[in-house]
Amino acid sequence: MIRAQALTKTFGDKTAVDAIDFTVKAGKVTGFLGPNGAGKSTTMRMILGLEAPTAGSVTVNGRRHATSPAPVRAIGALIEAQGFHPGRSARDHLRWLAASNGLPSTRVGEVLELVGLENVAGQRAGRYSLGMGQRLGIAAALIGDPPVVVLDEPVNGLDPEGIRWVRSLARRLAAEGRTVFISSHLMSEMAMTADHLIVIGRGQILADCSTEDFIARHAVAFVRVRSAAQAEIGVLLERAGLEVAVADDALHVQGADAATIGDLVHGHGLGLHELTLVRSSLEDAFMTLTADSVEYTSKTREPVAA
Structure with missing residues (x-):
C-alpha cells in the first residue's frame, strides 16, 4: 500500500504538489492521471525517495522507501525506460541488478x-526499439518480485500487442495481491486497465474514486434518438x-432516460428507429474535469463532448 499524507513539494515559489492525501491499495490497478505539469512525476519521485517532500509524508507498506534495506524487493519502478547502459546487453543489465541486490541469478x-x-x-x-526498451524497463522493475509496482507511462512505444500485454500484466499483478500504480496519458487504455483512479491537477487531487464512478460523475450522458419523424419528436x-440537440443526423437528448423518452414518443403515435443511451468516454470525463487545470493549452481545442 502507498499512503500520502499532506504531501507537498515546492520548487522555489512554485508549488508542484500541494498537500495531497491519497491511498493506493493492494489488489487493484490504480491509474494516476493528470495534465502535463500537474505534479504526477514529482509525486512518483517522492514515493520512490528520489525527491524529498517539502512537507508531509509518503510511505510504502508503512515505511519511507528511502529507508528500505532492499529497495528493489520493496518497490518495482519504471520511471525512466531508457535507464540502462546502451552498450550492455539486456541480460547483463539484469544480472547486474540481481547481483547488486542479492537476488538469485535465476530471476534474470x-x-x-x-x-x-x-x-x-x-x-x-x-x-533496442523504444518498445523493447520499455519491456526491459519493466523487467528491471519486476526483478525483485516486489509487492508494490509503480509504472510511469509503461506503454510508450509499444505496439497494440505490447499494450495489451502490459494491461494483462498489470491486472495479473493486482490479482496476486500487489499494489499497482500506473501513470498514463492513454485514457482508452486506462479505462480498460484501472480499477481505481487518482486524478491530479495543478498539484491538487481532483478525483479519487473507482473508474466506473469517475465516468458516471464526470462524463456527459445523452440519449440518441433517430426517427423518420425526427423534427416532430424534437x-x-x-x-x-428536455434538452435536445441535433448531431450526426440524430437527436441528442438530455434530461430523461431512454425508457421515459420512448414512452413519451410512443404515446404520441410516433415511430423510432433508434433509442440509445450514450455515455462519453473516460477521455471526455477527464477533459471535462481537468479543463481548468491544463497548464499548456492550444488555441484550438476539440469540444469535450457533444
Missing part, C-alpha cells in the same frame, strides 16, 4: 521470459422540458 531468466525478451537478451540494449421533447 524469469523476468526476461515474462517480458518476452529472452530471444534478444544478448543484444546491446542501445540497439419539438415534442423540448415541450416536455
Whole structure:
C-alpha cells in the first residue's frame, strides 16, 4: 500500500504538489492521471525517495522507501525506460541488478521470459526499439518480485500487442495481491486497465474514486434518438422540458432516460428507429474535469463532448 499524507513539494515559489492525501491499495490497478505539469512525476519521485517532500509524508507498506534495506524487493519502478547502459546487453543489465541486490541469478531468466525478451537478451540494449526498451524497463522493475509496482507511462512505444500485454500484466499483478500504480496519458487504455483512479491537477487531487464512478460523475450522458419523424419528436421533447440537440443526423437528448423518452414518443403515435443511451468516454470525463487545470493549452481545442 502507498499512503500520502499532506504531501507537498515546492520548487522555489512554485508549488508542484500541494498537500495531497491519497491511498493506493493492494489488489487493484490504480491509474494516476493528470495534465502535463500537474505534479504526477514529482509525486512518483517522492514515493520512490528520489525527491524529498517539502512537507508531509509518503510511505510504502508503512515505511519511507528511502529507508528500505532492499529497495528493489520493496518497490518495482519504471520511471525512466531508457535507464540502462546502451552498450550492455539486456541480460547483463539484469544480472547486474540481481547481483547488486542479492537476488538469485535465476530471476534474470524469469523476468526476461515474462517480458518476452529472452530471444534478444544478448543484444546491446542501445540497439533496442523504444518498445523493447520499455519491456526491459519493466523487467528491471519486476526483478525483485516486489509487492508494490509503480509504472510511469509503461506503454510508450509499444505496439497494440505490447499494450495489451502490459494491461494483462498489470491486472495479473493486482490479482496476486500487489499494489499497482500506473501513470498514463492513454485514457482508452486506462479505462480498460484501472480499477481505481487518482486524478491530479495543478498539484491538487481532483478525483479519487473507482473508474466506473469517475465516468458516471464526470462524463456527459445523452440519449440518441433517430426517427423518420425526427423534427416532430424534437419539438415534442423540448415541450416536455428536455434538452435536445441535433448531431450526426440524430437527436441528442438530455434530461430523461431512454425508457421515459420512448414512452413519451410512443404515446404520441410516433415511430423510432433508434433509442440509445450514450455515455462519453473516460477521455471526455477527464477533459471535462481537468479543463481548468491544463497548464499548456492550444488555441484550438476539440469540444469535450457533444
